[in-house]
Amino acid sequence: MKRILLLPLFVFLFSCEGTTSKYEKAIADFVQTDSRGTKLDMKFKAEELEELHSVTVADSVKIITDNFNTERDKQMASLEKTLSAFTENIEKAKAARRPSQTMISSYQSSIDKTNERINALKESVPEELVKYENRDASDILKIVIRCTYSVDEPITNKRATETFDFFLSPDGTKCYSQKRVKK
Structure with missing residues (x-):
């Protein structure tokens, strides 16, 4: 028993x-x-x-997205400052007594490239999210x-x-x- x-x-x-x-x-x-x-x-x-x-x-996706957005915002702020500086420089070059077309076109080229980078950043998404797509x-x-x-x-x-x-x-x-x- x-x-x-x-x-x-x-x-x-x-x-x-x-x-x-x-x-x-x-x-x-x-x-x-x-x-x-x-x-x-x-x-x-x-x-x-x-x-x-x-x-x-869901937690991981939120962490990745938040970190990505924070980093993207920092880069955007930096690019906005750069764009502002190029815009000031082109205005000064145009207002000069003898405007230099070379300098003006150089600044305009820099402004265009900076705008392209800003637009690319706005459309970007975190690459790490791909591994969570079907989960x-x-x-x-x-x-x-x-x-x-x-x-x-x-x-x-x-x-x-x-x-x-x-x-x-x-x-x-x-x-x-x-x-x-x-x-």
């Missing part, structure tokens, strides 16, 4: 290992692998694991996990505790990168 009761209990315990240990394994592998791909035994111990959020296709906006691209962990430092042999945000694959089995949490 005891065996019958213990068997379902063991099955339940092993099936409830949960996603925390899956995240912990991916993070431990990432932390304990050096830049050459060599695995180190740093006695990794996760003190605290917290799933912060997931990054979806569902709610698809999860990565999971962000905040982990406080302790390891034995290989050089000093001291125990260190650190907190990082880790960027994991949607299934939580592969770690892409980490970012130190500033306290």
Whole structure:
């Protein structure tokens, strides 16, 4: 009778290992692998694991678009300043006592080229969006996990505790990168 009761209990315990240990394994592998791909035994111990959020296709598209628009606005402002300077120069050249046709045509050529660049910038779109064209906006691209962990430092042999945000694959089995949490 005891065996019958213990068997379902063991099955339940092993099936409830949960996603925390899956995240912990991916993070431990990432932390304990050096830049050459060599695995180190740093006695990794996760003190605290917290799933912060997931990054979806829609989030990624918004980030890419916002960054692109910010950069494009900076370039547009710079080109507008350049255009203004060329316009002032052409006006000064035309108002001179002896207007130089060479200078006027040079400034006009520069104005035309700057206007072409402004128009091209206005019509441009982020190239990175192509990879998201046929994907569902709610698809999860990565999971962000905040982990406080302790390891034995290989050089000093001291125990260190650190907190990082880790960027994991949607299934939580592969770690892409980490970012130190500033306290």
